[in-house]
Amino acid sequence: MSEVITRSEPDGSVPPETPEVRWAPAEPAPKRRHLGLKIGIPVAVVTVGAVAASLVLIAPGTAVAGVPVGWQTPGMAADTVSSHVAGMTVSLGEGGPTVSAADLGASVDAGSLADAAFAQSPMWNLGSWFSEVGGAEISLDAERATATLRAAAPELYTDPTPAAVSFEDSSYTVSPAVDGSGIALEDVRAALEDGLSDGSATVVIDPTAEPVASATTTEMAEATADTLNEMIDNAGFYAADERVVAVSATKLASWLTVDTDASGAFTITADPAAIQATVDGLPEKVDQDPESAEVLTSESGAQLVTLVEGQDGRVLGDTDGIARDFAEQLTGGNAAYDLPVEVTPRETVTTTRLAEVDLSEQRIYLRENDKVIDTWLISSGREGAVTFTGRYSIGWRTPLQDMSGTSRDTGSKYTQPDVPWVMYFNGNQAFHGAYWHDNFGNRMSAGCVNMPPHLAKKLYDWLPNGADVWIHA
Template structure:
């Protein structure tokens, strides 16, 4: 506590009620707090913190990645160290041969992945993982850059390969095979550089003997392209419905197409829309048509036996704006069948059933179409002992001329009849045919066949299709 001092002026007595002259003595200064720990503790904390951070971002001491020391480095620094070490390696092309650097060859490794692997396995904080080795590097080369560098160093080792080609010739696409060239093995160079990198060697040597260098555009690629293009030729056309209304010739199609190999060795197709447009402009006069009714001969069961008139669908071409461009795009994808915008009127079909009907009691043949008689004439059928069998049959084998041999069923005698004309078999060895050896038609004269004058036999031969219906009755 401060000390109180009282003082009376000389010769003066103190006045009642007044305090004597009082003043406070100044207090002694208090001692300052001790802060030595700040002077020492803060720097130590900073060091500890820095060490902690470093242990979390740095690779452990003594660690190598792909043979490159990366201890005490960050992942980014380690990746740079690996790439730099690789780039500096000098490669000798044969013992005592010319030398090129890995950098000249565009050599590279996935340095980031190697550095990541080293840090993941050996972070600085993990003292048990110090002095570890990581990475089996795969060295890749820039093929174009390496070839240029090596060709300049050893020009005699290089012969350019000949790529396979595809060309149009004599109405079809044909391929020419690829021919290998020669050069220095890039795989061997990559392996030599990888070994030198891991071993920490500044130099490497690779055999300089040339080896086969295949063409980028292979024979198989050219053959496949030619096959694909010839398939396009086979189907090429403008289609209206299912009908190829306008076929496209092989020469025309080839004149529209450009076939080239790309840098990967694959063949690509492009088409000239302007050239296609010239063909599109001519489509209306070819595509537009009136319907035509088809005419066919059928059996009574409905089977089509013969087409008399093919018939055709009616067609009216629609708007062709954009057809050339669209077809060009389609051709580039390998599709040469273009479906036109067209209105189709399906053809009608008229069917006719023809029947050769023989009335044995009348000895007469009737030619009928859809049940109506269109012609008739007298015939001669089998004699009583060699009758023509009744029933429903159809025309089988036929021939315009034949030597007939057989045995008469009624007499048992053998016969030979040469040059029998217009023969049409309908039941085993029974047939319609012409007979030039008698003129007694209207009476039973044959050994079982139905014969008639040769001129009428030819008329029947031409009129009745194979499979046509036959009815023999009494």
Template sequence: MTDTGSTPTAPATSASSDASATHAWAPAAPAKRRHRGAWWSGGIAVATVVALVTASLVLIAPGTAIAGVPVGGMTPGAAAEAVSTRLHQTQIVLTGPGSDASVTGADLGAEVDAQAIAQAVFSERPMWNPSTWFAEASHAQITIDRDKAVATVRSAAPQLFTDPTDAVVAYDAEAKTYIVTPAAPGTGVDIDAVLASLQTAFSAGETTVEVRPESVPVEAHTPTFVAQAAADQLNTMIANAGFYVGDERTVPVDADTLASWIELTTDARGAVQMTADIAAIQQVVDTLAGQVDREAEPTTVLADGNGNVLNTLTEGRSGRTLDSTDDIATAYAEQLAAGDAAYVLPVTVTDPAVTKVSRSIEVDLSEQRVYLRQDGAVVTSFLASTGTPSFPTFTGTYRIGWKLTIQNMGNEDLTKPPYYYTENVPWVMYFNGDQAFHGAYWHNNFGNVMSHGCINLRVGDAKYLYDWAPNGTVVWIHA
């Protein structure tokens, strides 16, 4: 059968089929479509809200400013960067006569603790808290690198600066002393005033500020008082410079020599520093042994017959030998650099030997002569005048008890014992009660008895005996 394009008819049913049922072929009804519009739109809204909430947790509240820099809606890191950038780019214009220079905050070494400030602002004013929105600006304290700022301003406006003159310490060879040339101050720009102007402008949100530089004195790197202290120390060193054995300055170092050894410089703080020439010091060290070494010299003491020391006749001297001179020059150079010019030498000391001598005085009445003996041998002798038979000089062994350089003898009242009076008797040496050796200026009859019991001597001989015989010297008188 030819297809005519009409709807096909169903085939005939069998005879046994339900005659009332009707069957036909037809396409299935299309499935019912789901509507997604509502949940999709809701998801977008939720995501947006979540994003906003999340942002509010990491951003600074709107309307917030640090100094004059708006930072609302920024993260703390971005805020810190914005604050630092604004400060570094702020222009400082130096005004005034002969000055039209301009520098930036970065040129001055200006800084703020932007990270800490931004973090503190965020902690106090987070976006999620509307009550903190549009609050007053937070303060940001500026600091500057003072040395960098001075160098920058000086480079930009050199006419605003004059250099100070340092104090100088120098050796005056004529006066043999160190003297000081005083310091003179210079002039510069008041950096604190520049910083104050920058702080005011930055806090107000201004990106350019005009500053009329204020002149201030600039102290010298080495002020006068520092130089004077160094000169005083050097002059003290001159006064005691040398090589010592104990407390004795055995080898002095004169001012010119010391000054030739020392070089003066100043350090970064302006302090005066001393360094010493080791090679020059070594030339003197090489001569030390010849000036230090010496033999011991004995001490001589006067003793009585029992060996008891009565007096020191000659003071001995210890011997000494300089030990190794290795490293003395280096050690002394270090000591000079520290301000100490008295170097104690290493020496071996030998104590002096002690020699005892014995002295005695012999008076021979029969000869009317006095003998001075040392270790038994006669040193010298003098004629004397001893006591008359009425006033004898007593024999025996005595000791000189006390001595007087001059004395009035007797009694001014001649009616009373001893019935004589003599003024200004010199070089008196008592040995037995009121009997004594003494000078007699009133007669020249020596070699004959003349006295009231004393032993008269010529004045010069009496002086010699006075100096020769100390208290305790033995006196032997015999006929």
């Protein structure tokens, strides 16, 4: 927009000749054109992109186990190597059936190989271009490979016979496994690995047979049979450490099923319903009243002989769930079941026995808990060969013995054959029977205490080793 300016005289009039003057605003100065900058930006972008690409791509000409992976990221290279391996094929002999590596479950650690290739040959390192990364190890999925090869060449396979466990004649026995045969997977794997290194998409092998072991081995069967036979040895229902109801081998085997699982391992299962019939009969076999034990002791309290074992009282608790719990326990190989019982401990009655010999009376007294229960005449050592007085105990005994020695009173030697029911209590002095005289009640012996043979037998049976003997005048 322009501005109009007029000139006036001092009196305010405008001279006619005064021209009209208009001022127009100044136009902006023209901008300088930067042609070089417009050209440089795309070049810089390209340059930065190339540098960035060189930081993430594998160098041109690089190969992993013969597979070109140049100009690829490690992830792309891993896919390339995996796809190449999966696309390989194996021919079983010239003109024979062909299977793909993918069907064999062939694989490589492509990720590690691609990472190794990038680490060794990044694109930015011009000196590493056109390099080779080897060391590719192919692995096979054994189950898948075997199924594929067997389908392609069934004539090269025979099935192995698995080991078996069976119950015969009160124990478990083993039938050993027998190997089958099939194509050696290592030959196939090695051929694929060689083909990968050589750049061959198809490899040919002359298939060789190798033994194929059963998944259920003889060793597994033997271990299972050992477990089952140990179960037979211990099978039963227990109260504390006592097996109160035994389970026979045949009955235990009727409860059990021995089978194998998908891996070929043996399994043991048990039928709770079959066990329940035995559980139902437990109360009448387990429950019992307590009975006192009877033992012989010396005067010092040492236990010498158990006369009556006695028994603890027992009452069986709740039997619900025993069959189920025992069945579960049997699957783990344990055939000893601890019953829920309430126990009343037995009482123990002690008895002390003493053989007392009164030399002045020439008589023996049999004392039980200090009460005389029997007595009879004896013959002790004569004058000069006396029976020594004192407190003794029964040591070694024998039902029959030839006796010989030297009399202390006469010094003469003697021999007495077949002396019955001999019990020594003090050195070579003993109780025994005497068949060569009947003058009992008088001192007749060379130091022993003798008596009629039938009474010597009675004493022999009544007085145990370690029991007390008292000889006095």
